Amino acid sequence: DGGITQSPKYLFRKEGQNVTLSCEQNLNHDAMYWYRQDPGQGLRLIYYSQIVNDFQKGDIAEGYSVSREKKESFPLTVTSAQKNPTAFYLCASRETSTYNEQFFGPGTRLTVL
């Protein structure tokens, strides 16, 4: 049963705390992406990775960090430097050899209290 999983589904954190969102895929895709979605804002690219041990900043990378130590995993850390972290976070992956569409995970809703 191939796909992308994200955990947790809902996450609450206090101001000033770092938090890590998990994204795992078993589709054997090379590229993985993190997006943030706010009401009326569509999807904004945070970070993306085309290959293991390499990643690039997207349009809104400030206050976030990522790692890509394994092909199937691309965790996103929301740091205390992120001024307004409450949002819906979506992870996606795709096969770069064929440049087909992205597949999305179910998302994590982060709320900062």
Next chain:
Amino acid sequence: EDKVVQSPLSLVVHEGDTVTLNCSYEVTNFRSLLWYKQEKKAPTFLFMLTSSGIEKKSGRLSSILDKKELSSILNITATQTGDSAIYLCAVEEARDDKIIFGKGTRLHILP
């Protein structure tokens, strides 16, 4: 700066109507344009367009790309309440493989 602009941002129609959603883009090295439907959580793929003037069709949905005008339209005929969703347009930039999304069009179909 690369960008994708969708219009309208919001649309309300009655069941049975036909709707046209628009997407325009400014991208340095265009590779493809993609349409997604988002109902509750994860967006689901609708179409990928790479060639100008070739219509892609799936049931009541169709889409076409105009590379000269840097735009695409998504048509939905005989709309149903199940078509209510956010429709997202995305463009892939070939130089660094970035995929940039527009803000989406929120479509609501009234019974």
